[in-house]
Amino acid sequence: MIGLLYVRREEFRKKKKMAAPMITQFFPPLKNDLILRAARGEKVERVPVWLMRQAGRYLPEYNAYKKEHSADFFKTVQTPSMACEITLQPLRRFDLDAAIIFSDILVIPQALGMEVDIVEGKGVVFSFLLETPDDLEKLNTGTDVVRELHYVMEAITLTRHQIGGQCPLFGFSGAPWTLMKFMIDGGSHSPLPKARKWLMKYPKQSHKLLALLTSKVIDYLVAQIKAGAQIVQVFDSCAGELGPIQFNKFSLPYLKDIAYGVKDILSKENVEPVPMVVFAKDAHFAIEDLGKIGYEVVSLDWTQKPLHARRLLGAKVTAQGNLDPTFLYAPQDELKHAVKDMLEKFGTTRYIANLGHGIHKDTDPENVKVFIDAVHSYSEDMIARE
Amino acid sequence: MIGLLYVRREEFRKKKKMAAPMITQFFPPLKNDLILRAARGEKVERVPVWLMRQAGRYLPEYNAYKKEHSADFFKTVQTPSMACEITLQPLRRFDLDAAIIFSDILVIPQALGMEVDIVEGKGVVFSFLLETPDDLEKLNTGTDVVRELHYVMEAITLTRHQIGGQCPLFGFSGAPWTLMKFMIDGGSHSPLPKARKWLMKYPKQSHKLLALLTSKVIDYLVAQIKAGAQIVQVFDSCAGELGPIQFNKFSLPYLKDIAYGVKDILSKENVEPVPMVVFAKDAHFAIEDLGKIGYEVVSLDWTQKPLHARRLLGAKVTAQGNLDPTFLYAPQDELKHAVKDMLEKFGTTRYIANLGHGIHKDTDPENVKVFIDAVHSYSEDMIARE
Numbered sequence: 001m002i003g004l005l006y007v008r009r010e011e012f013r014k015k016k017k018m019a020a021p022m023i024t025q026f027f028p029p030l031k032n033d034l035i036l037r038a039a040r041g042e043k044v045e046r047v048p049v050w051l052m053r054q055a056g057r058y059l060p061e062y063n064a065y066k067k068e069h070s071a072d073f074f075k076t077v078q079t080p081s082m083a084c085e086i087t088l089q090p091l092r093r094f095d096l097d098a099a100i101i102f103s104d105i106l107v108i109p110q111a112l113g114m115e116v117d118i119v120e121g122k123g124v125v126f127s128f129l130l131e132t133p134d135d136l137e138k139l140n141t142g143t144d145v146v147r148e149l150h151y152v153m154e155a156i157t158l159t160r161h162q163i164g165g166q167c168p169l170f171g172f173s174g175a176p177w178t179l180m181k182f183m184i185d186g187g188s189h190s191p192l193p194k195a196r197k198w199l200m201k202y203p204k205q206s207h208k209l210l211a212l213l214t215s216k217v218i219d220y221l222v223a224q225i226k227a228g229a230q231i232v233q234v235f236d237s238c239a240g241e242l243g244p245i246q247f248n249k250f251s252l253p254y255l256k257d258i259a260y261g262v263k264d265i266l267s268k269e270n271v272e273p274v275p276m277v278v279f280a281k282d283a284h285f286a287i288e289d290l291g292k293i294g295y296e297v298v299s300l301d302w303t304q305k306p307l308h309a310r311r312l313l314g315a316k317v318t319a320q321g322n323l324d325p326t327f328l329y330a331p332q333d334e335l336k337h338a339v340k341d342m343l344e345k346f347g348t349t350r351y352i353a354n355l356g357h358g359i360h361k362d363t364d365p366e367n368v369k370v371f372i373d374a375v376h377s378y379s380e381d382m383i384a385r386e
Numbered sequence: 387m388i389g390l391l392y393v394r395r396e397e398f399r400k401k402k403k404m405a406a407p408m409i410t411q412f413f414p415p416l417k418n419d420l421i422l423r424a425a426r427g428e429k430v431e432r433v434p435v436w437l438m439r440q441a442g443r444y445l446p447e448y449n450a451y452k453k454e455h456s457a458d459f460f461k462t463v464q465t466p467s468m469a470c471e472i473t474l475q476p477l478r479r480f481d482l483d484a485a486i487i488f489s490d491i492l493v494i495p496q497a498l499g500m501e502v503d504i505v506e507g508k509g510v511v512f513s514f515l516l517e518t519p520d521d522l523e524k525l526n527t528g529t530d531v532v533r534e535l536h537y538v539m540e541a542i543t544l545t546r547h548q549i550g551g552q553c554p555l556f557g558f559s560g561a562p563w564t565l566m567k568f569m570i571d572g573g574s575h576s577p578l579p580k581a582r583k584w585l586m587k588y589p590k591q592s593h594k595l596l597a598l599l600t601s602k603v604i605d606y607l608v609a610q611i612k613a614g615a616q617i618v619q620v621f622d623s624c625a626g627e628l629g630p631i632q633f634n635k636f637s638l639p640y641l642k643d644i645a646y647g648v649k650d651i652l653s654k655e656n657v658e659p660v661p662m663v664v665f666a667k668d669a670h671f672a673i674e675d676l677g678k679i680g681y682e683v684v685s686l687d688w689t690q691k692p693l694h695a696r697r698l699l700g701a702k703v704t705a706q707g708n709l710d711p712t713f714l715y716a717p718q719d720e721l722k723h724a725v726k727d728m729l730e731k732f733g734t735t736r737y738i739a740n741l742g743h744g745i746h747k748d749t750d751p752e753n754v755k756v757f758i759d760a761v762h763s764y765s766e767d768m769i770a771r772e
Contacts, residue, residue: 243710285689305671326583
């Protein structure tokens with residue numbers, strides 16, 4: 001596999017309006033394509049594994065790096081060299097089969113004009129929230145996310161070079177509903193379900209916002225892929241708050257539009273497509289549908305039963321997940337047992353091992369190593385016996 | 387149906403150590419037993435309906451009453467006349483088929499010695515949290531909840547008298563896992579999953595705490611039934627945070643112990659049993675099991691698909707739920723349409739209509755009326771056509 005990325009030079013240049021656009025890129029050859037093969041349903045020698053939020057606060061070197069550079073969270077996200085360094089940190093410790101660019105789903109609201117900070121002890125703080133549909137006018141709806149978020153694309157290109165082909169690099173984005181929820185509720189938990197109230201009270205304007213976000217997410221993911229992302233994941237972290245009726249109206253169609261929209265543009269622009277992963281957390285009611293909307297991989301949270309989810313997904317989609325991240329607090333024997341059980345239930349083909357959600361910041365990195373190594377060694381044994 | 391409650395005088399007196407124990411109680415005859423019949427799988431003329439959190443902040447008369455009496459939340463809970471008045475308020479407005487005593491699941495942690503306040507803008511605040519298993523020693527494990535929480539039993543007896551047989555009165559309790567979560571995490575959402583970490587790191591001590599809570603919940607529910615509760619609900623509001631593996635270990639067995647424990651004591655003490663409802667919010671992975679642990683009714687949150695849940699529950703259990711509470715924000719036509727759809731899917735037998743979780747405090751009471759009346763009128767039509 002050679003690391004070439006074909007992009008039509010002029011169109012991309014025009015779109016990005018950047019001083020030094022990346023055009024046809026020559027990346028180091030990929031040495032470990034396990035995760036890409038698993039996503040395509042091809043044979044693997046061992047089950048690939050990575051962790052959601054694998055770069056970040058549970059790693060002492062992350063905390064040290066931030067301190068050393070007196071950098072707050074968004075400074076690290078917005079500075080390509082920093083985002084690159086942080087993305088690489090877990091790869092130096094663990095035998096990971098993928099990296100994921102260090103960034104945040106809230107960069108899209110930022111690109112739309114909402115200032116977002118992370119305040120110690122308070123979490124995410126927005127400069128303003130969308131209270132009523134009139135507030136949609138406060139958004140820079142015409143924003144060019146590729147230009148506004150150029151630092152993400154720069155970070156991706158730099159990081160892919162720095163990884164040196166050790167494993168593929170994930171790009172990602174928040175899903176429209178989850179972004180809408182953050183932009184209205186200010187976070188994933190709020191005392192009143194204001195975003196869900198919008199869906200009920202202002203369905204038209206909700207669709208308008210969701211459609212806007214969808215178009216930005218498509219542009220953003222396409223740019224990430226052009227910049228070097230070898231696989232991308234869409235995080236609908238707040239999907240489970242919607243029941244099946246609302247999810248089918250206000251999330252699923254947009255997730256589908258993203259999958260087909262990205263593939264369509266890539267095809268038109270002669271860019272090689274990459275596997276796409278959808279993670280609709282807690283959307284147990286939608287697993288079957290999620291397997292039919294154009295994503296190669298469906299990522300499952302830890303409340304989904306592996307055998308049941310597999311049945312619902314069918315044979316043409318790869319499953320990703322879904323160890324309860326609190327198993328990383330358990331004694332190592334129990335953690336290994338949980339990994340074994342998970343592997344036996346998911347099987348070794350069309351499967352990418354991961355947690356069922358992001359790793360918690362008080363996790364012992366030693367246990368992350370146990371998790372990753374257990375996935376590899378058990379799955380190698382299983383495959384050898386097949 | 388006559389409102390007699392048989393309790394062996396001496397045992398009850400001994401247990402309660404109260405000045406004026408309620409012994410054999412003569413309550414007003416019940417005029418509307420729809421919900422009890424639905425719970426037992428008997429024929430009904432219309433589908434019974436009530437709302438989780440139907441008494442409280444969305445009602446202007448509740449806010450006025452609290453203001454008039456300068457009472458904070460726990461003062462209203464702890465003063466039987468106030469709890470009674472607040473319980474009755476929604477019955478005056480709406481054609482409800484059940485009342486639920488105004489109280490809180492956190493009275494059990496309070497009885498165990500944890501001070502709990504509700505602070506404006508901050509929510510629930512505990513005097514201390516359980517940080518490590520050593521902190522279990524801070525709990526008054528020998529507390530007699532029947533004595534400590536006598537005000538709840540008083541409120542129940544008073545309220546059942548005041549309702550005058552208009553409809554049955556619910557008692558309720560938090561489930562052990564949910565109480566444990568609050569006692570460790572301080573609320574239903576916390577930045578770190580400390581309670582779930584306990585389950586992984588300190589399984590023995592977790593079971594010890596859960597067993598303690600279970601025995602208190604059993605005593606508490608039995609006392610509520612003796613005091614006049616005609617049906618009781620166990621709220622496992624945080625169940626969905628546990629995946630199937632942890633739920634089966636740390637919640638399900640205790641929920642089962644409660645159902646059988648309560649029934650067993652009632653039988654030994656010659657007290658007529660009452661229907662029991664279990665509500666394990668977001669535990670989509672456990673619906674089938676929840677139908678097999680001794681509860682007459684399984685309450686479903688709004689993410690569960692009615693037809694699917696029905697299939698999992700089988701024919702011997704009554705379903706309760708599960709309208710997304712945000713439908714009460716929708717235009718009335720849409721709300722009515724959602725009610726109709728829900729009724730058609732659940733059917734009219736072995737069914738109690740409700741929301742999928744508590745009503746939100748910014749709900750328009752007018753829409754509550756629309757919801758209740760729609761359940762009644764559609765279900766009457768459906769039954770007439772059967």
